Amino acid sequence: MVVTACSSTGNQKESASTEAPKATASTTAAAQSGKEVKITLLNSKGEIQAQLEEAAKTFKQDNPNIMLEVLPVPAGQSPFERASALYASGNPATITMLDPADVGKFKDRILDLSGEKWVADAVDKSLDTKATDGKVMAFPFSVEGYGFIYSKPVLDKAVGGTFDPGTIKTTNDLESLFKKIEASGVAPLVISPMDWSLGAHYLALAYSAQSSDTAKVAAYIDQLKAGKGDLGNNAVFNGLMNTFDVMTKYNLDKASPLTGVYERGPEVLGKGQAGIWFMGNWAWPNIKGSDTAKAQYGFLPVPVSNNPDDFGNTQITASVSKRLVLDKERSTPEQQAAGKKFLEWMVYEKIGQDFVVNKASIIPAFKSNKLEPQDPLAKSIIDYVARGKTMESVSTLPADHWAKNGASMQKYLAKAGDRTALVKEIEDYWKSVK
Template sequence: MNMRVSRFGSALFLLLAFALPLSACGGNNADKTISGSNGDASPKAVKVTFLNSKSEIQQQMTEAAKEFTKANPGIEVDVISASEGQSPVERASSLYAAGTPATMAMLDAGDIAKFADKALDLSGEKWVGELAQPNELNGKTIAFPFAVEGYGLIYNQKVLDQAVGGTFDPATIRTTDALDDLFKKIEASGLAPITVGSMDWSLGNHYLALAYANQPAGVEKYLETLKSGEAKLSDNPVFNGLMDTFDVMKKYNKGKKDPLAVVLEQTAADVAKGEAAMTFNGNWLITEMQKTSPDGDFAFLPVPVSNNAGDHANESLAIGATKQVFIDKTQSTPEQQDAAKKFLDWLVFDPTGQDIMVNKFNIIPAFKNNTKELSNPLAKSLKAYNNAGKSIPFAGNYVPGDHWKVLGASMQKYLVDKVDRTALAKEVESYWTSVK
């Protein structure tokens, strides 16, 4: 089956509904296994590299690589990261340009197709049979779906219970006006209603992408109208509703005196400590939050995009298979390719690897056989929304690799009032009409 580029990864959009009960650089100069003709020489370790684009689990990924090597002494896995300011696709491209591509590269789902000619065909791998949904491009499985993730407003249950004078029920917030009223109650209780992170990837590929995810025509068709110049965001109800909510978030932002200084770590700490009731982010934030509050009670609240309480978007989280890993076939040796396959197998089939995926990486695996119990509250919350059918597309899977940087910067300008909504809409439209 031929899939369009923007469709890659979207086949796993409803993955959890099928997968549950889920709880939820190698180059041509790298070492390879060598043995003498009589078998009396000691084999050298096969060295492979793993480009990790989930910076929040860099330490955990490095530790996982060490655990894998303990179980597979003949293989060394070196975990490298994307450089500051580089998108995953830029980092992968620069490694190829230098002649030292990663043996395994983790990219955003929408970028895998750019490397299709460099990716090893993984269709025959055992783990393909454990996928809850197919993960194909042009009839082949060329990437390993690393995680099912979702995002929305993350809140501290204790803080909201205090603000409403009882047990806070997220189902009571189904409009932008209701969110505004809730923020007033939180402020009256003496706490900050929200901390808004300034990260370009969060504002661009996550928040702004909600405007694409909630279009009646669907993500792909709407993006086509943006590319053609037909769509006009200034007149679009979903875009305007989403930005109305963002204006409310800006109004009550704990960091509004210096919005661009608010980084991911601060958003996590503010909510974990109870200094702010909520922030906008995804289930991956739990790793950072639990550094401050390992036993905190956190959950998701959908981002309302209108004052119509019946809108599906107002009760749904963006959920999808996000990060994908491909194995290089152009400069990695057969030994390195085999070693990379073993590493991916280990994550899927080995009990230690399975546990690391769920309880160290804090992700929801894309594989039916991993029944490890979810241990963190954000993953549990995400699972509950998905099981209830309250999900919308993870539209960041459909956008080009530079979307987060270009339009994330536009959103940052809006955050600090350097552009108004009309100017923001024009910047978004200009970006899409330039996409080839």
């Protein structure tokens, strides 16, 4: 999917599309009225808040009668929770950025976008219609991947030459690398203790790595819901937690593992104070802002065993991570038309495409965008995709999965609970899911 979207060899100086999107009655209604239309976008990607605000200003220059305000999801609140609260107050955003699993929960309140031009330009597997009665009701905003982000200069120094990411295929390989980094005088890694990172990303690997067959992954989650998953004896889960134990041993913040904040990760990685950070390519703008050495970066998979042939040991997760939906319950036809215009702007207008790829460092989900990401993390993801070394993230996790299981992972990280307690809390959580 990502290769299709990003590895085109077409002329980047060309206009993004030889055919501009056709104007319709809905998309031109606001322009014909001459009145300013105000729309809002609820942003659940806090790391690009500034970029989205700048994009809103640029979009207004192209569309003088549309005022776009970007509303951030408050820290500690999921996009589902915030969107639900706004609907409860009778003031939903015109455009809402949701996690993929939450789109179906709003299907009665959002517009059917099946007839939009960009549907035909979306890359393979980026449109999800399973939870929306076969309709396209969400715009695939970003393709993202995650794993261990590494600083090449730090690792080159640690191994005494040119570091080869292909040498890390097992948990033992990873610990050996940590020891070498530590011996070079640098912290091996930093663990960000936010519940969303531990619960939505790290723990989710225990599901994704169950099998390369996504149907088997879904079947295992159904077993957990039925109380039959037996997480405590699951090889993938235990292997992943064995890796986590190694991580905690070499964590820069092991003396106070829960005090770290998101901003600490890119700072210590960018300054060469740590060699590795578990995070995704969405963090590139933050790393770039802290990168004093203009270093090179890439991804390493998170090993789940000591058998290099096991699925998950050489794969990173990559898939559509955020989707945009348009409100139909409270938004006026003019606001809906303006919201559609913004989506078209990102897909077809050259300056909108530049925002997606170069300003927000997002891997686009549309074939019409011929720009190749220049940031090293996006390039690393594209390389994994090209080599067939990716696994899909689980897009059906409940909205409260990261908060509740993230809290359990935080207790385990702080050694306030052992693995038996962690297993019980996670299994009890799944049994409670309706």
